[in-house]
Every structure is written in C-alpha cells, then in structure tokens.
Amino acid sequence: xxDLLANLALGFGVALSLQNVGLAFVGCMVGTxxxxxxxxxxxxxxxxxxxxxxxxxxxxxLILLAGIYYGAQYGGSTTAILVNIxxxxxxxxxxxxxxxxxxxxxxxAALGVAALGSFFAGCFSTLVVAGLxxxxxxxxxxxxxxxxxxxxxxxxxxxxxxxxGSVLKSIAMILLGLLLSTVGTDLETGVDRMTFGLxxxxxxxxxxxxxxxxxxxxxxxxxLEATETRDVVQAPIGRVWPTRQExxxxxxxxxxxxxxxxxxxxxxxxxxxxxxxASYALEKRLAKDPSRFGRGxxxxxxxxxxxxxxxxxxxxxxxxxxGIPPNAVMALMVGAMTIHGIVPGPLVMSRNPxxxxxxxxxxxxxxxxxxxxxxxxxxxxxxxxxxxxxxxxPAILLFCCIGIYSVNNSPxxxxxxxxxxxxxxAAGKVGLEGAPLLLGMVLGRLFEENLRRALAIARGxxxxxxxxxxxxxxxxxxxxxxxxxxxxxxxxxxxxxxxx
Amino acid sequence: MTRxxxxxxxxxxxxxxxxxxxxxxxxxxxxxASRALPAGRLGAPGPGFLPRVMAAGxxxxxxxxAVLSFLRAGEAxxxxxxxxxxxxxxxxAGFALTIRAPGLLVAGPLVVVVGGAASPESRPRELVxxxxxxxxxxxxxxxxxxxxxxxxxxxxxxxxx
Amino acid sequence: MRMxxxxxxxxALALPxxxxxxxxxxxxxxxxxPFAAGGPTDVVARIVAxxxxxxxxxxxxxxxxxxxGGTTGITRAxxxxxxxxxxxxxxMGTHGAAPAVYPGLKYDPTKDFAPVGLVAGTPIVIVARKxxxxxxxxxxxxxxxxxGPKLNEAHAGVGSVSFTTCSLLNSILGVNPTRVVxxxxxxxxxxxxxxxxxxxxxxxxxxxxxxxxGTIKAYAVAIPARSPAIPEVPTTKEAGLPEFQVSAWxxxxxxxxxxxEIVAKLNGALVKALxxxxxxxxxxxxxxxxxxxxxxxxxxxxxxxxxxVARWNKVLKGTGQAAQ
Numbered sequence: 010x011x012d013l014l015a016n017l018a019l020g021f022g023v024a025l026s027l028q029n030v031g032l033a034f035v036g037c038m039v040g041t042x043x044x045x046x047x048x049x050x051x052x053x054x055x056x057x058x059x060x061x062x063x064x065x066x067x068x069x070x071l072i073l074l075a076g077i078y079y080g081a082q083y084g085g086s087t088t089a090i091l092v093n094i095x096x097x098x099x100x101x102x103x104x105x106x107x108x109x110x111x112x113x114x115x116x117x118a119a120l121g122v123a124a125l126g127s128f129f130a131g132c133f134s135t136l137v138v139a140g141l142x143x144x145x146x147x148x149x150x151x152x153x154x155x156x157x158x159x160x161x162x163x164x165x166x167x168x169x170x171x172x173x174g175s176v177l178k179s180i181a182m183i184l185l186g187l188l189l190s191t192v193g194t195d196l197e198t199g200v201d202r203m204t205f206g207l208x209x210x211x212x213x214x215x216x217x218x219x220x221x222x223x224x225x226x227x228x229x230x231x232x233l234e235a236t237e238t239r240d241v242v243q244a245p246i247g248r249v250w251p252t253r254q255e256x257x258x259x260x261x262x263x264x265x266x267x268x269x270x271x272x273x274x275x276x277x278x279x280x281x282x283x284x285x286x287a288s289y290a291l292e293k294r295l296a297k298d299p300s301r302f303g304r305g306x307x308x309x310x311x312x313x314x315x316x317x318x319x320x321x322x323x324x325x326x327x328x329x330x331x332g333i334p335p336n337a338v339m340a341l342m343v344g345a346m347t348i349h350g351i352v353p354g355p356l357v358m359s360r361n362p363x364x365x366x367x368x369x370x371x372x373x374x375x376x377x378x379x380x381x382x383x384x385x386x387x388x389x390x391x392x393x394x395x396x397x398x399x400x401x402x403p404a405i406l407l408f409c410c411i412g413i414y415s416v417n418n419s420p421x422x423x424x425x426x427x428x429x430x431x432x433x434x435a436a437g438k439v440g441l442e443g444a445p446l447l448l449g450m451v452l453g454r455l456f457e458e459n460l461r462r463a464l465a466i467a468r469g470x471x472x473x474x475x476x477x478x479x480x481x482x483x484x485x486x487x488x489x490x491x492x493x494x495x496x497x498x499x500x501x502x503x504x505x506x507x508x509x
Numbered sequence: 510m511t512r513x514x515x516x517x518x519x520x521x522x523x524x525x526x527x528x529x530x531x532x533x534x535x536x537x538x539x540x541x542a543s544r545a546l547p548a549g550r551l552g553a554p555g556p557g558f559l560p561r562v563m564a565a566g567x568x569x570x571x572x573x574x575a576v577l578s579f580l581r582a583g584e585a586x587x588x589x590x591x592x593x594x595x596x597x598x599x600x601x602a603g604f605a606l607t608i609r610a611p612g613l614l615v616a617g618p619l620v621v622v623v624g625g626a627a628s629p630e631s632r633p634r635e636l637v638x639x640x641x642x643x644x645x646x647x648x649x650x651x652x653x654x655x656x657x658x659x660x661x662x663x664x665x666x667x668x669x670x
Numbered sequence: 671m672r673m674x675x676x677x678x679x680x681x682a683l684a685l686p687x688x689x690x691x692x693x694x695x696x697x698x699x700x701x702x703x704p705f706a707a708g709g710p711t712d713v714v715a716r717i718v719a720x721x722x723x724x725x726x727x728x729x730x731x732x733x734x735x736x737x738x739g740g741t742t743g744i745t746r747a748x749x750x751x752x753x754x755x756x757x758x759x760x761x762m763g764t765h766g767a768a769p770a771v772y773p774g775l776k777y778d779p780t781k782d783f784a785p786v787g788l789v790a791g792t793p794i795v796i797v798a799r800k801x802x803x804x805x806x807x808x809x810x811x812x813x814x815x816x817x818g819p820k821l822n823e824a825h826a827g828v829g830s831v832s833f834t835t836c837s838l839l840n841s842i843l844g845v846n847p848t849r850v851v852x853x854x855x856x857x858x859x860x861x862x863x864x865x866x867x868x869x870x871x872x873x874x875x876x877x878x879x880x881x882x883x884g885t886i887k888a889y890a891v892a893i894p895a896r897s898p899a900i901p902e903v904p905t906t907k908e909a910g911l912p913e914f915q916v917s918a919w920x921x922x923x924x925x926x927x928x929x930x931e932i933v934a935k936l937n938g939a940l941v942k943a944l945x946x947x948x949x950x951x952x953x954x955x956x957x958x959x960x961x962x963x964x965x966x967x968x969x970x971x972x973x974x975x976x977x978x979v980a981r982w983n984k985v986l987k988g989t990g991q992a993a994q
Contacts, residue, residue, distance in 0.1 A: 049657065056707045056734060057656040063720060150864035175525075177577070181532050181570040188539055188563040194738060195556040197851045199771075199828035202556055203542040212737040226597065233593040233628055277860050332879045333860045337706060340856060344708030347875075348716055350952060354879020399632070400639055403625035406597065410604045410620055411613070411647055415657045417735065420605040427601035434594055438587055439528035457559050458853060465850050466822050466866065469552030658700070658733060 013140055020139075020366030023068060024374055032069050033371055036076020037378045041386075043077065044084020047094045047225060047405075048217050048412015051081040055341050059348070067349040068364050072371040074345055075325075076378075078338055082321045083127060083379050086314055090119045091390060092405060094225035098216060099317045101447050102285040104224060105171065106302060106309030113305050116394060118251040120387040122259050122307055123314040124380055125251075130267040130315035131376030134322035137271050138329070139369050143358075145275050145323075146330040152276055154462035155474045159483035160276070161456035164283045166490040167290040168448040173303035176498040179445045186449020187456075189214055196458060209421035217416050219450060221409050222429020223436075223443035229402045230434040250387075255307050262292050262312030270316030274323030277335040278459075281320030282451060285313035290490070322372055329365060331355055522583020525574050532571030539564035593627045600624035612660040613652070617644030694754050694932050695728040701922070702750075702758040704743025706736045706854075710792060710875040710956075714920045715759040717952050718789050721943035726935070739829025740764040741772055748777045752925040754932035757786065762918045766978030767834040770986035779979055783923040785971035786936045789944070791917035791959035793893040794835045795877050795903065797886045798869040799862050807889040807909035811843060814869075818845040822867040824858040827851055831918045832858065835892075836871040838985050842913050862886055873918050874899065874957035892916045899957035917959055919978075921971050933968055941966055 023029065043054045055074050062070035085096025090107035103123070110119040137145070152160075165183060172179030192203045193213030204210040251259070269291065270284035292312045293302045302309050327335045332354035334340040346353045351361060358365045396404075413426050433443055467473040475481050520526055539560060546557030600623035607616040621640035625631050651657045703715045712734065719730040735743035744764045750756035763771075765779040777783075796810070804810040814821060823840070825832040832855060840847065850867050852858035855876050861867045863885045874891065878899050881888045890906045891897050892914050906914045922940060924933060943949050944960060953960055965974045 043655075049651070049655070052707065053657060054655060056732075059707075059716065060720065060729075060731075153861065153864065153866040177570060177574055178525075178528060181528075181567060181574065184563050184567045184570060185532070185535065188535075188560060188567060191556075191560045191563070196827050196853060198556050200546065200556055202546060202560060203539065205542065208742075212742065226601070230593050230597060233597075234588075234590050278857055327860070331860070331863065331885075333863070334708070334856050337708075340706065340708035340854075342708070344713050344716070347713045347956065348952075350955065352879050352955065355883035355885055356879065397630075399625065399628045399630040400635070402628065403600075403621040403636070403640070404643055406600060406624040407604075407617055407620050407643060407647060410601060410608075410616075411651055411659060414604075414608055415651065415659060418658060418733070420608055423601060423605040423608070427598050427605070430601070431594055431598060435531075436528075438589065439524045439531065440584065441528055453559075453563075458851075461554055462850055462852070464552060464554065465848055468848070469550075471552060658731070 016362065016366045017139060017370065019362060020368075020370030023363050023367030024072070024370035029069055029072050029367070029371060030374065032065070032073040033076050033375050034378055034382075036073040037080040037375055037382055040077035040080020040082075041084040041087075041379070041382060042080075044081035044096050045087050046084075046412055047088055047096060047221055047409045049415055050097065050217070051078050051338050052341060053415055054081070055338065055345070059341075059345055062345065063348070067346065067351050068367045070345060070349055071342065071364070071368055072375075074342060075368065075371065076375050078342075079131070079318065079321050079372075079375055080379060082317055083124070083383060086123050086127075086317065087120065087383075087390060090116060090123065090310070091394060092225065093228045094405075094409070095220050095447075098220075098282050098447070098451050099285050099313075099320070101220070101224075101444055102171070102289045102313040103310060103317075105173070105289070105444060106304070106306050109303070109305035110307065110310065111394070115305065117387050117391045118255055118307065119310050120390060121251045121384065122255065122311050124383045124387070125256075126259060126263040126266070126311045126315040127318035128376050128380045129263050130270060130317075130319040131322055131379075132373060133267045134271045134274070134319040135369060135373045135376070137323055138326055138372065139366075142326050142330050145326060149275050149277060149327065151479065152278075153477075154459040154466060155477050155480045156483065157276075157278055158456055158459040158463050158474075159480040159487070160280070160283070161452045161459065163483050163487040163490065164286060164452045165449065165456065166487040166494070167283075167286045168445050168452070169491060169494045170290040170293055171286065171444050171448065173442060174440055176495055178441050182441055182443075182445040183449035186446040186451075187453035189219075189446070190450045190453030191457065197461060209419070209425065213454070214425070214450065215413075215416060215422060216447070216451065217413055218422050218426045219429055219447060221413055222426040223433035223446065225405065225409050226426065226430030227433025227437060227443070229405060230430065231437055232398065232402065251307070258307055259311035261295075262288070262308040263315040265291060265295075266312035266315030266317075267319045269312075270319030271323045273316075274320030275326050277327040277331075277333060279324075279336045279455065281324045281336070282455075284316035284320040286448060288312040288316035294493075318376075322376075325368075325372070328353060329368070330358065332357065518579050520578060521581060522578040523586045525578035525583045527586065529571045529574030529576075529578060532574065533568055534571075536564045536568030536571060539567070592629075596627035597624050600627075609660060610663060612663040613648050614644060614662045617647060694935065695726055697755065698729045698731050699726070699754070700731050700733050700756050702733050702735055702743050702747040702756065704735055704737075704740035704747075704758070704760070704764055707732075707734045709854075710873050710918075711740075711759060711761055711920055713875070713956070714790055714792075714953070714958065717949060718922075718940065718943050721946055721949045722936075722939040725939040725942050739768065739771065739827065741768050741775060741777075741829070744768075745776045747923075748782050748925055750925050752784070752927035752929075754924065754928055754936065757922055757924045757936065759789070759920060760923050761831070761920045762916075762978060763829060763831055763834060765921070765923070765975050766919075767982040767986060768829070769979055770983045771829045771834065780972070780976050782926050783975075784926055784928040784933055785968045785975065786922040786924055786933055787940045787967060788919055788921045788962055788965035788971050788974065789940065790953050791893070791919045791962060792873040792875050793891050793897055793957065793959050794831070794871050794916040794918060795874050795881075795891045795900070796839065796869065796871055796889045796906075796914075797862065797877055797881070798889065799865045799867070800884070800886060801865065802868060802887055804887075804889070807904070807906070807911060810869075810889050811911065814845050814847070815843060818847055821847040821869065822850050823847040824850050824852060824862060824867040824870045826855045826858050826872075827853065830855075832870060832872045834982060834986065835916045835918070838916060839871055839914055841985060842911070859886075871916075878957050890914075893959060895961070897957050897959065898954060917962075919962070919965070919974070921965070921974075923971075937966075937968060 085100040089100040089103040093108040095101040266288040274281040543560040547555040548557040549555030603619045618640040747758035
C-alpha cells in the first residue's frame, strides 16, 4: 500500500509540472474537438500530430496523445447525443437514449450526466490501473481465442436487448451486421468475400461509413421529411443541468457501468468495445420499467458513458504492463513511444517508473480537465442546437463527408456512405434499426476470427472448446440473456395472434 | 379474422412484410455472392461458413417476419419522399467526385448547396453565402489546424494546396 | 475571337513543362506507408522521414494506407505522379514476396518503381512461448519435426512478414504445423506470451522488449551476425540452421519515371539520415540492421528487389502456401 502511495506521489510529481498540465489540457481540448467532428477519429489525429511531439520529452508527448484519446471518447458522445451520430463504436449505445433525450429538450441533462459519469468512472479506473495493473494482466492472460469467441457471443446476445421494437427485427439486423462483417478479404485464406469484385470493399466495410450513413445521414433524411415533428430545435431548452432526481437515478448505473467497463477494458483484443453495450443491457434488465429505454431513459446514458470511459482508461493496461497494444490507438501509442526512444514492454514499469506513474497520474488529471472543459461547453452545445435546421443539416453533411474522406483518403468511402444513407432511410421506413446492425458488424468480425482461431487450436473439436470453464460460462450467459429477451416477446406475440 | 374482397389474405403489418421480403432478398444475394467460397465443416469452418450460416439465419428471420405480417397487426408504411434522399445523394456523390480533383473549395459548397436544397425551407442566397463561409472554416480547421491531408484546391499542373 | 488560339498557345508555352527539377523540393513530400500507423514499418518510416525533412528543407509527411499486406497502398503510390513529391516505403513483403502471394497483383516490383535506397533491415527472430519444451534451436528443430501438425504457429495474416518468413522456415524444416492467423502481430504476440500458441517468426522490432523481460523464448536470429539489441540470442548459423537467413528489409521507392536528379537528392538525404548518430541509435535500439550499405544505392536496391522476388517466388509457389 505504501508502495502504491509512493509511486502515485512520484507520478503526480511528474504529471503536475506546468508543462505536463498544459499538455494534458491541450490534448483533452484537441481530443474533444476531434471526437465531436464526425469521422475524424483519434487515430487520424494522433497520427497527424505525432511529428509535432518530436520536440517534447517522452512523458509530455504521451500525456498529450493520451489526452487526445480520452478526449475523443467524450467528444464522440457529444455528437451521439446532439445529432445522433456515433463518433466511435463505443458511442453507438449513447445515441439510443441520449439523442432521444435531446429531442425532448433534455440535451443538457444528457450531456451533464455523461460528463459526470465519465469523470467518476475515470477516477475509479485510474485507481484500478494504478493498483491492480499487474495482477489484472495476469488474469487477462487466461483469455484465449475460445474465451473471446464466447465473450463476443455474449455480446451479440446483449445486442438483442438493445432493440427498441420488435425482437425479431433486432435479431435480423444483428444477423445482417454479422453478414456485413464478413465482407472483405478473409484473414485466414486471403480470398475476397462478397466484395463483388470491387477493390474498395476488399478491406471490409469501414465502421465510420456505416455509422455515418445509417445514423447521421439517414437521420438527416428522416428529419427533412418530418418537418412538423422535428423538435430538436423547437423544443424549449428547459433546464441545462440534470435535476437532482436524474442525478440520483444515474448513480447506480454509473457505478455498475464503471465496473463493467473497467473489467472489459482490460482484455487485450478490444474488449473495451463491449463495455457500453453490456452496461446498457444490464441497466435495461435491472430497471423497474424497461420500456423507458430507447425513449430517453437517463440510465441508458449514464451507465454506458461510465463504461465507455472506464474501458478507455483500463485499455492502457496491456500496453503499460506488457507492451502489447490492445487496439489500433494503443498501437499508435506504441509507435509514439518507440519513436521517442522508449520501447514499451514488461520492463517499462521498473525501468521507467517516472513515465509509467506519470502517465497514470496524468490520466486522473485528464479526467478532471475533461470535466472542467466539457461542463461549461454543455451550455454552448445546447445553444448550438438552435441553429436553424435548414443550415445545420448541410453543415452536418459537409462535416461528415470530410470526416469520412479523411479516414482513408478515399472518395469511394464517401460514396459508400451515401449508399448506406439510403439503406438506413429505407430501413427506418420499415422499422429496422441501425444499432443492432452496427454491433453485429463490430462483434461479428471479432467473433468469427476468434472462433476459427479457437477451432484451429482445438483441432476442429467444438466440445474441447466448450470444456474450458470460462468459455462454457460465457456461452451459458449468452444463452440465458437470449432466452430472457426472446421469451416475453414470443409470449406477447402468441397472445396477439390468438386474441383475434 | 376479417377478409378483404376476393378472399385475399389481408396484410396486417405492411412494414413487417416489406422488411421481411427485403431481408429475404438480401439473404439470397449473400448466398449468391458467397457461392464460390469453400464452406468447410463445423470443426474447420472455411471462409464461406459464416456468410452462409448468417445468410440462412437472415433468410429465415425475413421469412418469419413476412409470414407474421399476415398474422399480427403492425404499422403501415409511411410516405417515401423523393426530393430529400435524391438531393442528399447527389450532394454526397458530388463531393466524392470533386474532392480529389478541384478539391474542398469546390466540393464543400457543392455539398452544402445541393444538400441544402433538399429542405423545403431552404433560402438560396443565404445558403450560398453559408456554403462559402463554412467551406473556408472547414478548410482552416481540418487542413491547417489539424493537418489532415484534405485537398483544398487542386488544379493539375497549376495549384496543389 | 481569332486571338483565342494564339493566346492559348502562349499560355501553354508559359506554363511549366514538367516538374522543375532544379528547385525540387518546393513543397512538402508525402511518403506513403502501406501499413497502419504505429507498426514497425511506420516507425522506421517516421524516424527516417524526420531526419530527411531537415536535410531537404521540406516536410516529409507520412500517409498511412493499410490493407492487403501493404499492396493496397503500394498500388496507389505506384500510380502517383513521378515528380518526387509522392514516394513510398516498401518492404520485403510488398516488393519481394507480393508477386508470389497475390496472383492478381497490380504492380511489378522490379519494373514499376524508381528505387531510391534501402533504409534498414529488421532481422527475423524465431520465438516460442515461455514453456516450450526446447532449450535451444537444435532441440526446437527436433521437436518441431517430430510434432509438426500438433503445433500451433502464429502469424499476422496471409502476406504478412510473419507469414512469409515462417513459410520459409517450415519449408526448410519440412514441417506442416497448424497455422493460426491473427489480425496483426500485436494479438499474435499476445497469445504467444499467454501460451495459447506455440511459436512464431517475427521482426525483431516487435520482440525485443518481450525477449528482454523473459516472457517469450528466442531461439535464433536469422542474420549473419548477432543483433546488438539481443546479444544473447545466437544466429541461425551458430545455432545450426544456416539456411534460414531472412531480414524484413524496408526501402524507399519512387514511382516509375521519377527523374534521376530527384532520385539522387532523395538518396542523398536518406544516406545522410542513416549516418546521423541519433537516427542510427534509434534504429539500433529497436534491433534494426543497418549493415547492408550496398543496397543503399538505387542500383543496389534494384538488385535486391530482383533477387528477393525470385527467392520468394521459389519458396512460396513451391510450398503452395500462396493465397488463392
């Protein structure tokens, strides 16, 4: 314990230097801005700003880049709430209730709860990273391909719960998402799958393309039609801050979300992606009135946002303790560290304690800064919604187009987004939702790869895989969640048919 | 169960029927697209395994939806408007075609003006002025502040911003 | 109206006829890296680009275009205008093994480029999980030969360096292990560290920290002399497998038709960067190999490319491990 305190003292000593505090601030500001801009993600920004960090000392450079990373997570939630565009995979869930809250004039409350929830989750996970990094890494080592496949299966079961409407349609969209995740070059054999010979598709469908098409553009199309019911602008802004009752309602979800997010973030291989979805499913299950979810339930924002931020912090653990990056952004951090002469690995903690603990301390400072930066901004964002829609939506179109183009410098991505927009619009007309599709797409790739990997290692014997305890447990959990979601719907459906 | 004229079964949930049929079509498309891929077997799935299983699942759900649309009540189809989607699509396509060559200074106003025209409330002069201002702001923000390699103005042989 | 053609002719004459070679570079140069940012090739590119920027007086900006083992980015870069403002970082995969791995490849590494120079080699190391039952390379070879199909070999995807180099190793040893694919070396390395899979051949850059910390076992490094970054690991020649000599080299190329004066300037900046002590130290700390100075000239690089294409053609076509 005293070791921990001594280390934290060292860390804060490093992180509280004027330069490092300034860098944390700049990083968080830039990151929030990046997150708000659709399409432009932390990867593109960190890549672009990497050369600028060459003149900085290594700790400072990392603090700056890390700030951009979690700033972007938060900014992505802002757009998800305000204009229904998920900036990152982790913000998809926030669109469900967050945007509904915005339509009801409660954007301020949603943004406020998201900020506060994220801050709490950030504090919690920083402690987790500081105190439990090494033992947790060892725990994470237990997760092999079989466990991941089972985890993704559980995640897909959660996706069914996300549905606002018909369970059958939700399942259909998840299956469609899984199908779309197979488009592209097969990792194992190198053959092109379902690309119809188009080279633009041979690297698969980009998440940003689908997210922006299905959510952003399709939403614009829907709003253009429903000029009478479009109330994002007309609704009285009302209270900008969450009410006391809303804060109380959010306390539980935030606590649970932090735990869930922190736990999933540790898993290398992008486990952090699941955090918000798991939290949403959990809250929906625990709520006294689940039908509020999808219509502006504040728990549906508080929990996932906390999980989101918790996962973002704990996903640094595999990087810091093993030197193995769990996702693309962390891989960039590895690159940045390498360029600055620090080769990340298991020995960084002992060889370079100032760096290790300074980064951890700076995480907490970054969280504080995000709160300081974003709470006042809530008022600004809410006022931004008053811009006349006839001007706002072309601006959204432009920002999205630039954002999509900047992901791969590819005009065909922009065209694909347009196509997805039409599909999203048509899908909305028949009651099919986008969120389960996106989740299916993200999890589908992870699920299939890990399943095939697990089967290869198990020499084609599925039973050998199910005999592993964690795998069996997760598969069971998935089946339970699925049954719990489907049974009531089946019962209701039967009643509907027979009471005729 | 009431029946319409001519004894045809009544569609109680038009949205569900359309959704189900669309999903069925997508499933068949997926089957066709993955016809050449080796499927392997359960223990050693090939590249075609998951696509086909998912397509099968999708087809079944689509079928179920279509069948159920005759059995239980659902929502009717809304109107499909043409102007909005068409103009937005044109705007986006225009951006895609002009971003590499003339660059943002042309693609930006194109998207804003054509897309903006999709709204019945648009005011032309205001839109054009807004288009210019916001394009310049974006150029400054994305290109110069964030250093993203967005072509601002590219005339082959002459200018390359 | 009759003036118009004359006016047009005057304007056409007044416009520059082509890239003004004497003043190159007059603006920023883009170096396309056909892999994701943060990976070994990207890191090598950024280190060298930073130094070259100072010599050339213009920024060398890195652009990442990942996909299909690097061939997506190289295909695009090969079609860029040959005016010296768009160059690329290719490597053993994109300019050596690609023709054998990708039958539909849209470029010819030996003909469609103007080679500038070799940057660095990244030696390949044979590594295994910590508790793999072999003390050294000889025991490793015996164990693998005896247990071939029962073993799991990790690689980062068809066309990746870990795939092609382990194909070579497997064909030399005459074994057929189960090849488990990962999306990138990070996840593959993770599973080696956690013991889920058995062995891997990968670039030294990714492995040095793990070897130092003892989380994985390193049996041999596949270059003529030991790497200063991991001096206790023997060479394949010392340890008993001299035929396995592989270094995943990284080199700079320009599109075909780039004027020789511009290529010479690029090459000059590159050589200067590679002789700068700070840059050298950064490379050597990573385990990169700067010894092959012969391939640092455009002609030397062209020879390297030609010999590598021939070599990988033999290895990969022979074992039938090419992508369909």
